[in-house]
Amino acid sequence: MLRFIVRRLLVTIPTILVVISLTWVLIKLAPGNFYSGEKRLPPAIEKNIREKYGLDKPWLQQYGKTMWSILRLDFGTSLRYEGQSVNSIIKNSLPVSAAIGLLAYLLALIVGVTAGSIAALKHNTRWDYGSMALAMLGISVPNFVLGPILVLIFSLTLYWLPPSRWAGFPSRNLILPVLTLSALQMAYIARLTRAGMLEVLRSDYIRTARAKGLSERDVVLKHALRGGLMPVISYTGPALAFLLTGTVVVEKIFALPGLGNYFIQASLNRDEPLIIGIVAFIAMTLLLMNLLVDIAYAYLDPRVRYQ
């Protein structure tokens, strides 16, 4: 098991370097500069700026510098936000995204698994159709529609909850963004659980369990759920990485200082160190999450054993 983990971690490093290199090339190919604006800068000033940030150096040298800083896990200083290091930006914005993302996923897990299980156990009943209809709605309604609707109802009409902004953790401000973000995940998880459970409930070992006289409760909770949740576990890796590293739309709607917002702004601003830093961070998170999922498989699925 340990050998498996070490091997996977070692494979991670070149993967990340390839991701960074591709990102770097794309940034260099993208037209425009971080300093360009409506009124063009005089050439002398443009030259000063390029010299100050090392953009006048040959590409190979710039690439080398970028890769060297990645290897030291120091992503340098943002071009757009003078004097702010990329590391500090990630450090400050990650907790916001992570709080919202984790809460949203937790909520989605609880509701999704419950709804999915009920749908599977009461297959082809009103319960099944009802929860699957809701799930379809959750998948179909994008969060930029759901968010404003929630704000409209709970903030602007009922005046129960604040319409936006970050107010620390925990706070009432979290409720609407978490709900908005979790809707889609909830729906996905409900559908995955239902599908997984349906398959498992038809399998031989469940029949065996029932045949040996186990209570339905034990059959479902001890046997069926463990197998039925495997698709959900697979989904959790990328989903968590995605949620932890920020979701632009929800962060925009609720004016949250999260990582996703920075990522989009950095790309629009051609803020090279910040883009590279966030891409590297997201890549690492994604690979780590996938590793965790694989490990979790080993414990949950008796058929999977890593040597």
Add this chain to the structure above:
Amino acid sequence: MSSGKFKQIVGLVVLASLALSTYSCAIVKGDEEFFGSTTPPKQNIFRYVNGDEPQSLDPVMSSGQPEARLYMALYQGLVEYNPKTLAPEPALAERWHINNDSSEFTFHLRRNARWSNGDPIDANDFVYSFRRALAKETASPNAHMAAYLKYAGAYTAGDVFVRDPQSGQFLLARDFVDNLPTDPLSGAPVDAAKPEYLPDPNEPKADPDTAFHQQMHAPLRLTLPGDEKKRAKRIDANPKLKAAVAGKEFVPVKGEDIGVEAVDQYTVRLSLVQQAPFFLGLLAYQVFRLVPRKVVEQYGNAWTRPEHIVTCGPFKLKTWIPYDKIVLERDPMYWDAAAVKLDEIYFYPITENHTVMNMYKVGELDAVYNHAVPNPWLHVMRSKKDYMDAAEAAIDYLIMNTTKPPLDNVKVRKAFNLAIDKQAWAEWRRIVKPLTAFTPGGIFAGYPQPQGSTFDPGKARQLLGEAGYPVTQNADGSFSCPKFPVDQVEFFYNAQSANKAVAEWMQAQWKQNLGITVGLRAMEWKTFLESRENLEYKGFARGAFGADYMDPFTFLSIFYTGGDNGTGWEDPKYIAMLDEANRTLDHNKRYELLAKAEAYLLDAQPIIPIATPSVNFVKKPYVKGMYPNPASLYPWKYIYIERDQAKWDYSTPKLDTE
């Protein structure tokens, strides 16, 4: 995803959005006087949405409007903007003298000015701040705003003087540069017989003459590029210069050479390279604000972090959480602290306008930044008493690539201008006024703004015909212009719904009035800028510009630097006209000359003026001392929260009355 499913989803989204927009219109309806809550905040704190996250809290590092507003709270310079007119008012300088041809400015500083850490502010702080702002290493994007200071442009560009190593004499510009205007008074020998300054009864003692002052008054030195290749090219092109340079040494232009001097502890003297009667108005611009030498030298570019920063404005930094909020608190060290009315200001960096308006409605904000009211809400918002409607010192226009046919023909350019009904556009857009000139309408009092040509589709068709593209009328009354190479023009804009509306409107106008359907092309912002700067677009591109300072020249200067204005149009005559105007001391005469240059520009038609926008924002009626001035820049010390309802603002505050 299959296309069928995709279509379904798109359909659902459209349905939901429609339902939502109807609903959101429903909530902004109603006949309340004001939009949402009008309960003043319990504490004496002003909560403001400022637009974008600031790039930096270093006043020389950004030219953006959100940053400028923050800098006005944190830093001061010699002068500060008037809250209504934006005219320069005394700030750290309590009074000043301008010499007889506006080329030398002497400022007397107030003696009670202090940094937020209690250190006194004196003339040396100005010398340091100006030199730093202009230094090559600082790489300030605004350094060119200070280029009127003697040798400032050369210092920023890293240029060199040419000196004779034996005699120590410098080569002079007048010996090698053709058509150099005569030196202004600041560069002429100090002559007691011809007083440089008018006598001032309040200031009987003249400011002392110093060695540096003498140096400034010496004839202008020649400067050459610091880059060896460029310098060699320049020298080779001029045989006289080549002969003179032999045996000489090149001395880099240093910060100590630029025209800013601490005459004594509380006197700052600025020497300009030319007559510049508008220069005082420029001095409130961010690049001229003071930065604390000790802190900058100790912490480098980390000096603006909350734990290090030292400021000199009415407010100081309390907390700064990027993309969340910036909290400023009243600075007790500020020289006019007694006049500062608010305890704290919250600046929220939010650009999602629906979010901004929601926060405003529930009473979490006291005012919002300009252009924050979303378009579909305007029909309701404009009737509210907290809606601010006033002209902005900004222009919406189209630029044309004059280097490619068919728009290299001025007749074609004029035809496309004449074929747009700007009046109708303004009525439809609701928050703009039609514009036929290149400076905004109704902003610069006394400026004889030229009137460009107005909507005249008949003349437009005639001009197109003269250019070789005859327009014919079809049986159904519509027009067509079969000879026009419609594949050679497109309308480029950066993808935003408001820009798309402009593009579609113009497209419809040209189709209706000329029978020409111009294709539209949306681009991402930076890509758009690049293709516009490099003239890689064909046809038309969207343009918009907000004043850097309150003078028509801020607009006219877009075409001052030849060739890089996105149109390819350049004309030495236009530049000469602007130069002449800027050297003219009489204010009215100068305005006339600028207007003449503007008329010349309009006649050459590299641009199509569209509209003057409105400030378009909301502020709660209890917010007083905040005026919808044309640049949306507010001197924060005047703003206060009025708790007596009788004294509230029940309409847009007027800018021309007390």
